[in-house]
Amino acid sequence: xxxxxxxxxxxxxxxxxxxxxxxxxxxxxxxxxxxxxxxxxxxxxxxxxxxxxxxxxxxxxxxxxxxxxxxxxxxxxxxxxxxxxxxxxxxxxxxxxxxxxxxxxxxxxxxxxxxxxxxxxxxxxxxxxxxxxxxxxxxxxxxxxxxxxxxxxxxxxxxxxxxxxxxxxxxxxxxxxxxxxxxxxxxxxxxxxxxxxxxxxxxxxxxxxxxxxxxxxxxxxxxxxxxxxxxxxxxxxxxxxxxxxxxxxxxxxxxxxxxxxxxxxxxxxxxxxxxxxxxxxxxxxxxxxxxxxxxxxxxxxxxxxxxxxxxxxxxxxxxxxxxxxxxxxxxxxxxxxxxxxxxxxxxxxxxxxxxxxxxxxxxxxxxxxxxxxxxxxxxxxxxxxxxxxxxxxxxxxxxxxxxxxxxxxxxxxxxxxxxxxxxxxxxxxxxxxxxxxxxxxxxxxxxxxxxxxxxxxxxxxxxxxxxxxxxxxxxxxxxxxxxxxxxxxxxxxxxxxxxxxxxxxxxxxxxxxxxxxxxxxxxxxxxxxxxxxxxxxxxxxxxxxxxxxxxxxxxxxxxxxxxxxxxxxxxxxxxxxxxxxxxxxxxxxxxxxx
Amino acid sequence: xxxxxxxxxxxxxxxxxxxxxxxxxxxxxxxxxxxxxxxxxxxxxxxxxxxxxxxxxxxxxxxxxxxxxxxxxxxxxxxxxxxxxxxxxxxxxxxxxxxxxxxxxxxxxxxxxxxxxxxxxxxxxxxxxxxxxxxxxxxxxxxxxxxxxxxxxxxxxxxxxxxx
Numbered sequence: 001x002x003x004x005x006x007x008x009x010x011x012x013x014x015x016x017x018x019x020x021x022x023x024x025x026x027x028x029x030x031x032x033x034x035x036x037x038x039x040x041x042x043x044x045x046x047x048x049x050x051x052x053x054x055x056x057x058x059x060x061x062x063x064x065x066x067x068x069x070x071x072x073x074x075x076x077x078x079x080x081x082x083x084x085x086x087x088x089x090x091x092x093x094x095x096x097x098x099x100x101x102x103x104x105x106x107x108x109x110x111x112x113x114x115x116x117x118x119x120x121x122x123x124x125x126x127x128x129x130x131x132x133x134x135x136x137x138x139x140x141x142x143x144x145x146x147x148x149x150x151x152x153x154x155x156x157x158x159x160x161x162x163x164x165x166x167x168x169x170x171x172x173x174x175x176x177x178x179x180x181x182x183x184x185x186x187x188x189x190x191x192x193x194x195x196x197x198x199x200x201x202x203x204x205x206x207x208x209x210x211x212x213x214x215x216x217x218x219x220x221x222x223x224x225x226x227x228x229x230x231x232x233x234x235x236x237x238x239x240x241x242x243x244x245x246x247x248x249x250x251x252x253x254x255x256x257x258x259x260x261x262x263x264x265x266x267x268x269x270x271x272x273x274x275x276x277x278x279x280x281x282x283x284x285x286x287x288x289x290x291x292x293x294x295x296x297x298x299x300x301x302x303x304x305x306x307x308x309x310x311x312x313x314x315x316x317x318x319x320x321x322x323x324x325x326x327x328x329x330x331x332x333x334x335x336x337x338x339x340x341x342x343x344x345x346x347x348x349x350x351x352x353x354x355x356x357x358x359x360x361x362x363x364x365x366x367x368x369x370x371x372x373x374x375x376x377x378x379x380x381x382x383x384x385x386x387x388x389x390x391x392x393x394x395x396x397x398x399x400x401x402x403x404x405x406x407x408x409x410x411x412x413x414x415x416x417x418x419x420x421x422x423x424x425x426x427x428x429x430x431x432x433x434x435x436x437x438x439x440x441x442x443x444x445x446x447x448x449x450x451x452x453x454x455x456x457x458x459x460x461x462x463x464x465x466x467x468x469x470x471x472x473x474x475x476x477x478x479x480x481x482x483x484x485x486x487x488x489x490x491x492x493x494x495x496x497x498x499x500x501x502x503x504x505x506x507x508x509x510x511x512x513x514x515x516x517x518x519x520x521x522x523x524x525x526x527x528x529x530x531x532x533x534x535x536x537x538x539x540x541x542x543x544x545x546x547x548x549x550x551x552x553x554x555x556x557x558x559x560x561x562x563x564x565x566x567x568x569x570x571x572x573x574x575x576x577x578x579x580x581x582x583x584x585x586x587x588x589x590x591x592x593x594x
Numbered sequence: 595x596x597x598x599x600x601x602x603x604x605x606x607x608x609x610x611x612x613x614x615x616x617x618x619x620x621x622x623x624x625x626x627x628x629x630x631x632x633x634x635x636x637x638x639x640x641x642x643x644x645x646x647x648x649x650x651x652x653x654x655x656x657x658x659x660x661x662x663x664x665x666x667x668x669x670x671x672x673x674x675x676x677x678x679x680x681x682x683x684x685x686x687x688x689x690x691x692x693x694x695x696x697x698x699x700x701x702x703x704x705x706x707x708x709x710x711x712x713x714x715x716x717x718x719x720x721x722x723x724x725x726x727x728x729x730x731x732x733x734x735x736x737x738x739x740x741x742x743x744x745x746x747x748x749x750x751x752x753x754x755x756x757x758x
Contacts, residue, residue, distance in 0.1 A: 105634035162639070188641045216641065321645055373636045377712065403636060430636045461637075487635070512634075 034063060042067040069093060074532055076114055076138065077557065080581035081122035093132035094123065100535045100575055102510055103137060104162060107537055107573070109561070111588050115139045115165070117147070124151035132157040139163065145170030149177035157183035157211075167192035168219070175201035183211040196221035196244075199229070207232040213240040215264045215295060220244040231256040240264025243297035248276055254283035263287070265295035268303060277306065285309040294318035301328035311335040318343045320369045326351035333359045341365040346381030346403060353386030357393025365399035366390055373403065373430055384411035391418035399424040406437040407464060412446035422454040426461035432488040432513070435465040442466055448473035451481075461485040471495035475502025483508040496520035500527045510535040518545035521574070525549065528556050533577035541571045549576065550594035557583055560592040632693055680745070686714045686753040697745055703737055710753060721756030
């Protein structure tokens with residue numbers, strides 16, 4: 001959409017009195033009526049565009065805020081419900097993200113915050129036409145789910161990713177009351193699963209679901225209720241069941257929903273009679289629109305042939321909970337030539353990754369997860385050779401998440417030469433602080449190669465033995481970097497300073513167990529206001545320095561959590577984020593707000 | 595560099611350390627962790643930890659044809675721990691990063707010490723002593739009492755370098 005402040009008609013604006021110098025003054029009339037401006041702006045969907053538009057002039061700010069229907073808040077504490085309610089009046093869809101990402105790894109204590117309830121109270125008041133709520137790393141109680149289910153008659157889509165605080169009782173409320181529900185998507189949550197009865201709470205004639213994902217839940221659901229639901233929801237395109245669903249049950253579901261585009265299976269290992277095996281194959285083959293396959297809990301690879309027909313058109317194969325050997329993985333992969341995204345466990349080893357390189361030339365994203373991340377004595381899984389093999393065969397690779405025990409600078413240099421288009425490069429060498437295992441040198445040159453070659457790099461996670469040199473490279477070359485994760489790396493304050501000074505697009509910086517201290521923290525004073533947040537834990541920062549940061553930058557919230565065992569001056573965990581809402585009022589006692 | 599101390603002096607220092615009996619922050623931290631190593635490392639989320647745990651304990655032959663038997667964890671604990679796991683913090687003198695070890699996986703001092711040595715293999719320790727803090731808050735040398743008594747009493751572990 002055009003956002004040229006001089007208006008879509010250049011000829012008109014030349015003669016119009018609102019040309020050039022006075023476009024920002026409220027005294028000169030807008031070249032066209034408000035209704036037209038609003039109509040035009042209502043086509044804008046991207047948040048970035050809308051932000052730009054709102055900065056043009058007061059008229060445009062108002063037109064934008066009256067036409068915005070989708071709200072995205074990347075840090076729930078950066079703004080308050082009151083501020084949001086004052087500015088926007090027609091919100092139908094909300095995305096809220098809460099806790100810092102390191103809470104995924106138990107670095108943030110329970111009851112830290114990010115409770116959605118206060119937001120829901122405001123929404124119930126101001127946005128009665130709310131249709132969608134998407135939460136990530138937020139706490140949501142059963143009471144909140146009940147409030148949600150009963151306050152918005154048109155509510156359609158609920159997505160909970162990495163959330164906690166609720167139970168299947170809350171899901172019962174959603175199933176019971178949300179008559180127009182099209183989406184229920186529960187992923188990676190920490191919830192109390194009392195029983196699968198929530199699924200039976202959908203009304204008998206209910207038929208509007210398009211997305212149903214309960215793979216995360218443990219309890220068995222009533223299969224008849226599920227089967228009825230699936231046959232009545234004719235627009236169902238995403239179905240991800242949990243591991244209690246057996247193969248023959250899956251077959252019955254597939255018969256009812258051949259239109260599925262994304263399928264998450266249940267258990268894949270039941271003993272089938274030959275007839276059942278054939279039926280299952282037919283059921284899969286009938287799903288002509290299947291593009292995504294996941295689940296595959298407890299796999300017996302002898303059943304893979306039932307998938308082969310469907311695999312031909314798969315673009316996303318998610319095997320990250322399936323422990324496969326390289327040979328069985330290779331056989332499956334041979335039937336998946338159109339894969340764009342692949343998630344896999346490292347049990348497939350380097351040989352399996354070689355198969356990826358040869359079978360999947362269109363691959364854009366690869367994630368290799370560790371099956372045994374804590375047993376460093378075993379040290380199986382994948383090595384640098386697997387990664388290199390993939391890079392040779394999959395030149396379009398631009399997103400990688402790779403867990404391994406060993407890596408070399410040379411291998412990474414080869415990889416990024418083969419694939420210079422990386423936008424997301426996340427390498428986790430699982431033993432902290434490991435050097436190049438062949439040369440015994442730091443891994444500086446590896447990440448140097450990444451930032452030099454991959455000019456589009458947006459996200460980087462580093463590991464291995466790293467000195468300040470790595471950070472110098474990042475500051476010098478990573479001009480598009482937005483997210484950086486650092487652990488057990490760096491030699492001095494200079495490392496962090498290089499990044500803060502050199503990366504203009506940096507939005508999220510998360511650091512743990514690095515020798516960065518007060519000088520490093522304070523070198524980013526103004527920088528932090530241009531970023532979403534900074535996390536620093538187990539570094540060398542003191543409370544005094546944090547207090548100084550808080551004093552000098554009033555629009556930053558500076559929060560400190562202390563380990564009781566450390567001395568009083570240490571700031572063990574620091575979380576800094578910009579906010580227009582001031583310090584948060586719900587901070588628990590163990591969070592010091594400075 | 596610190597003047598080298600003989601073991602008795604070192605041990606005396608530990609006995610004199612005033613350590614608070616309760617650790618409120620630690621109480622908040624979810625101790626349902628599957629790790630023998632560094633807290634929150636490798637960076638995998640708790641959902642994946644649940645699965646890894648089951649891989650480790652039910653599928654001893656990696657890559658075997660028998661599918662793993664997942665034991666569904668029907669509790670509300672975030673990390674999905676087994677109910678009998680027993681994690682205690684381990685600190686090695688002079689090392690910044692504390693680790694955690696699951697004592698329920700051990701049945702003797704020897705296996706425990708082997709594991710601890712593997713954990714701190716980078717530290718190149720010549721000799722060490724293992725000390726533990728008991729329920730009364732006192733620091734004692736490990737090894738004197740039977741394993742079962744030790745297990746019931748230990749709150750934290752500390753590895754002390756030998757003076758030599």
